[in-house]
Amino acid sequence: MSSANLSKQAVALPTAPMKKRSPWVAAWKSLRRNKAAMIGLFVIVLLIITAIFAEQIAPFGYDDQNLVNRLQPPSAEHIFGTDNFGRDIFSRIVYGSRVSLQVGFIAVGIGAIAGGALGAIAGFYGRHADNIIMRIMDILLAIPGILLAISIVASLGPGLTNVMIAVGIGAIPGYARIVRASVLIVRDQEFVEAARSVGTSDFRIVMKHIIPNSLAPIIVQATLGVAGAILSAAGLSFIGLGIQPPAPEWGAMLSEGRQFLRDNPHVTTFPGLAIMVVIFALNLFGDGLRDALDPRLKQ
Numbered sequence: 001m002s003s004a005n006l007s008k009q010a011v012a013l014p015t016a017p018m019k020k021r022s023p024w025v026a027a028w029k030s031l032r033r034n035k036a037a038m039i040g041l042f043v044i045v046l047l048i049i050t051a052i053f054a055e056q057i058a059p060f061g062y063d064d065q066n067l068v069n070r071l072q073p074p075s076a077e078h079i080f081g082t083d084n085f086g087r088d089i090f091s092r093i094v095y096g097s098r099v100s101l102q103v104g105f106i107a108v109g110i111g112a113i114a115g116g117a118l119g120a121i122a123g124f125y126g127r128h129a130d131n132i133i134m135r136i137m138d139i140l141l142a143i144p145g146i147l148l149a150i151s152i153v154a155s156l157g158p159g160l161t162n163v164m165i166a167v168g169i170g171a172i173p174g175y176a177r178i179v180r181a182s183v184l185i186v187r188d189q190e191f192v193e194a195a196r197s198v199g200t201s202d203f204r205i206v207m208k209h210i211i212p213n214s215l216a217p218i219i220v221q222a223t224l225g226v227a228g229a230i231l232s233a234a235g236l237s238f239i240g241l242g243i244q245p246p247a248p249e250w251g252a253m254l255s256e257g258r259q260f261l262r263d264n265p266h267v268t269t270f271p272g273l274a275i276m277v278v279i280f281a282l283n284l285f286g287d288g289l290r291d292a293l294d295p296r297l298k299q
Contacts, residue, residue, distance in 0.1 A: 037288020110168025115175025
């Protein structure tokens with residue numbers, strides 16, 4: 001066989017198609033290069049592990065009282081000291097991580113599901129539905145979130161469930177606007193028109209085509225929203241409208257210890273540091289996630 005025929009066969013051989021990399025894999029690789037985001041993720045994972053294994057980590061129960069040891073400074077036995085009832089502050093912070101995570105995730109879930117549904121309806125159908133839903137959201141946005149939460153909790157009564165509902169309702173407008181904006185971008189794409197042309201129902205188009213292509217901004221908002229929900233719950237507990245004693249909630253611990261701030265600052269210092277570190281970690285991770293998922297920010 002001549003060399004010319006061999007070269008023709010070599011040219012005719014099909015080349016193996018290049019494997020397309022998933023955008024989520026690319027986002028994860030981009031996120032891993034962000035050291036600040038990875039530090040935030042480490043703190044979040046540590047918080048989740050602490051909440052799951054609170055009984056094994058905490059050396060005392062969250063309401064084990066010992067008035068003989070009240071207001072003790074940090075020591076080998078009580079590394080964060082004790083409060084005015086002699087309870088171990090470190091143990092209460094460990095158990096309080098469960099409350100903070102529960103409030104954060106459930107409140108964000110309420111806001112994301114309800115707000116996402118309203119935003120998807122407003123963006124997909126437009127016109128009258130869009131006008132009515134968005135004007136209601138504008139009214140809610142005109143009220144500061146913490147004041148809205150205070151009014152809801154004041155109406156429903158204090159307690160963990162009512163705090164989660166109040167904070168979740170306050171988060172609905174933000175998710176509605178984000179989802180609406182994403183739907184307005186996606187709804188006129190070719191694949192949506194193709195789905196309409198074959199008779200696919202509106203519900204299936206929204207659930208199968210539009211929402212999956214709008215997940216990136218929702219995930220980023222949810223990550224940052226957990227931080228806001230934890231902070232709002234702490235604020236409500238601080239003023240007495242949130243989780244009630246003796247439940248170990250960080251905001252309530254701050255409120256209980258403020259009268260001892262001058263002589264025993266450790267009573268409020270460590271719960272305050274716990275709130276600060278968790279909020280900071282969530283914001284670091286949320287910012288890194290936004291940079292990884294937003295293609296306009298990639299070089």
